Amino acid sequence: MTSVIGAGAFGTALAISLARDGSEVTLWARDAAQVAAMSATRENAARLPDLGFPDALKVTGDVESLPEGPVLLAVPMQKLRAALQDLPDFGARPLVACCKGIELTSRLSPVQVIGDVRPGARAAILTGPSFAQDIAKGLPTALTLACDDDDTGRDLQTTLTTANIRLYRTVDVPGAEIGGAVKNVMAIACGAAIGAGLGESARAALMTRGYAEMLRMALAIGARAETLAGLSGFGDLTLTCTSRLSRNYRYGLSIGEGAPFDPSVTVEGAATARALQARARAMRLDMPITDAVVGLIDGSRTVKEAMTDLLSRPLKEE
Numbered sequence: 001m002t003s004v005i006g007a008g009a010f011g012t013a014l015a016i017s018l019a020r021d022g023s024e025v026t027l028w029a030r031d032a033a034q035v036a037a038m039s040a041t042r043e044n045a046a047r048l049p050d051l052g053f054p055d056a057l058k059v060t061g062d063v064e065s066l067p068e069g070p071v072l073l074a075v076p077m078q079k080l081r082a083a084l085q086d087l088p089d090f091g092a093r094p095l096v097a098c099c100k101g102i103e104l105t106s107r108l109s110p111v112q113v114i115g116d117v118r119p120g121a122r123a124a125i126l127t128g129p130s131f132a133q134d135i136a137k138g139l140p141t142a143l144t145l146a147c148d149d150d151d152t153g154r155d156l157q158t159t160l161t162t163a164n165i166r167l168y169r170t171v172d173v174p175g176a177e178i179g180g181a182v183k184n185v186m187a188i189a190c191g192a193a194i195g196a197g198l199g200e201s202a203r204a205a206l207m208t209r210g211y212a213e214m215l216r217m218a219l220a221i222g223a224r225a226e227t228l229a230g231l232s233g234f235g236d237l238t239l240t241c242t243s244r245l246s247r248n249y250r251y252g253l254s255i256g257e258g259a260p261f262d263p264s265v266t267v268e269g270a271a272t273a274r275a276l277q278a279r280a281r282a283m284r285l286d287m288p289i290t291d292a293v294v295g296l297i298d299g300s301r302t303v304k305e306a307m308t309d310l311l312s313r314p315l316k317e318e
């Protein structure tokens with residue numbers, strides 16, 4: 001039995017996929033009106049319209065009624081701490097972060113935030129390339145489940161694998177987390193380049209040099225290079241930097257096109273770019289594309305200026 005905290009796009013999609021296999025899943029939302037609507041219509045009309053809930057999916061607003069078994073925390077990175085602080089103590093139940101990014105106030109990763117709020121909890125992260133719509137529709141996906149306790153990781157891998165989600169396991173939690181955080185920043189950069197008409201070659205350059213920044217930060221925090229070459233790094237970078245289904249990429253497009261963007265949409269890369277830049281500066285790491293994205297977001301650089309900054313850096317070896 002699995003519980004999902006947060007009936008956003010990702011939490012709902014995971015719950016649908018698990019329940020479609022017949023697993024008992026309880027999806028918790030904090031908003032009573034949303035709970036009532038989802039219970040009545042058996043869909044999440046706001047986030048995943050027309051994708052009905054399987055019978056095994058239970059909806060609740062009563063967090064005390066959640067069953068034993070893993071708890072998936074499917075809330076945005078910058079909301080994870082507040083969500084955990086409002087939730088009851090889940091005892092020995094594994095807590096699985098289902099978010100991507102770095103907390104702006106602390107520069108901590110999702111699993112580090114869980115450890116900060118719930119010391120001693122068995123924590124893991126589920127990350128990798130997948131759009132909620134694809135998961136909910138039953139399309140094939142492959143994701144990474146990272147847990148530093150391999151026994152817990154094996155249990156979670158078995159429990160959370162579904163007919164359309166193939167899970168790969170790793171104990172390299174920092175590696176899995178940093179890939180998912182940095183790829184969103186790079187997706188904003190790529191969207192901005194395409195939106196400003198800079199072309200596909202510029203996008204390929206940003207993806208490749210963005211991967212170099214991802215790897216630089218990963219190695220500096222003790223992660224394994226192989227993890228970054230996998231689903232949570234290279235895989236998710238590829239998906240997010242090339243698809244208009246990505247909200248981070250679309251946010252970048254809007255910057256490049258000078259078009260408005262709905263501020264209520266979850267764009268993890270925006271806050272994470274600032275957190276990543278602060279972390280990189282403290283660690284004396286060179287992350288020029290991250291710097292450029294922060295400049296675009298705070299309005300201090302135009303796309304043209306940011307690209308000129310990147311192209312005029314001293315020449316170096318690859």
Ligand SMILES: NC(=O)C1=CN([C@@H]2O[C@H](COP(=O)(O)OP(=O)(O)OC[C@H]3O[C@@H](n4cnc5c(N)ncnc54)[C@H](OP(=O)(O)O)[C@@H]3O)[C@@H](O)[C@H]2O)C=CC1
Binds near residue numbers: 010030079265
């Ligand atoms: N969407 C996707 O395709 C994918 C998303 N992810 C990751 O999943 C994470 C969540 O994204 P996604 O589901 O898309 O986001 P959404 O914006 O669709 O949903 C966010 C959910 O979090 C809930 N929430 C926010 N703050 C709190 C809080 N303090 N306590 C409890 N619940 C809270 C919201 O509730 P309310 O509506 O009441 O505000 C909402 O249900 C992100 O880190 C994202 O990167 C990963 C892979 C794919």
Ligand SMILES: O=C(CO)COP(=O)(O)O
Binds near residue numbers: 129
């Ligand atoms: O993380 C995702 C794909 O793996 C979803 O990307 P967005 O948050 O940019 O929509």
